[in-house]
Amino acid sequence: MKKLVIAGAAAGLVIAVGCTKKLDTDQKKASYAIGQQIGGNMKQQNIEIDADVMAMAMKDAIKGDSKMTKEEIQQAMMKLQESAMKKQQEAAEENKKKGAEFLEKNKSAEGVKVTASGLQYKVEKEGDGKMPTKTDTVKAHYTGTLIDGTKFDSSLDRGQPAEFPVQGVIPGWSEALQMMKVGAKYKLFIPPELAYGASGRPGIPANSVLVFDVELVEIVKAGAAPAAPAEKPAKKK
Structure with a gap:
């Protein structure tokens, strides 16, 4: 989870500013391709993000700055992981219920x-x-x-x-x-x-x-x- 979300900052930057830039160089195209892959992965895992904040964090990191301490970042990541796991469990239970209802009806x-x-x-x-x-x-x-x-x-x-x-x-x-x-x-x-x-x-x-x-x-x-x-x-x- 940690690796995914940190890498996702690149996707956030693309989301925030990519629509205002032309993909007219190999570097921009590669950056957009990476953003698509990361963003698609995050969407599949149902991770909610604030693209503007992620873009801000990416810019800060490039400058060597941070508005959060390492401890605060670690706590935020842990909460995100806990939230994601809870959502996955809830979705799994709902899926199980729908599947059982489908099979019960389908067998007839x-x-x-x-x-x-x-x-x-x-x-x-x-x-x-x-x-x-x-x-x-x-x-x-x-x-x-x-x-x-x-x-x-x-x-x-x-x-x-x-x-x-x-x-x-x-x-x-x-x-x-x-x-x-x-x-x-x-x-x-x-x-x-x-x-x-x-x-x-x-x-x-x-x-x-x-x-x-x-x-x-x-x-x-x-x-x-x-x-x-x-x-x-x-x-x-």
Whole structure:
């Protein structure tokens, strides 16, 4: 947290003055790019800032000045971290509640089946090939969204199926893959405990129910060396 917020001062400076300057040099473009990355990270973590104050602090630091002592800065950082953690916990609890309500309603939807683990799935198309085992490596196309429809990942966007071991993904995926035959298309509704739980991941808030459209393209037998995809889907952390 400390590293992020200190680095965020650069983003604050860009926010405060960047709109009045043209990005007509490599230095300005690089500065703006860094600000975008830092600002996006802060937004994703839901950190509230005062851009004008951050710009002032950045200017003071460059001059070697500070309007706060080191102790005051440390206390402010600790309070910010405590506030951020509280917000994350509240958001996680709210997400858990919404997810449970969604799954409770969804399990009665037409065509939806529920396994003993709590995984919900709908068969969009039955396959006619073999069924993978837990020791196999497979290729699959997929699109993953949150329950509000927000897309966080898609092999289709990259133009090639992802390749990964059946045991190398989140439990909801591992279970579903072993029910599918090659050529099958399933829609998965994965509870948080079969996905990323309270930890979440970038683009996936804590306690999120995940929705996947999955097509099992091919089975690569255990022992084969898979080609590394641009990004593996739903990989365990």
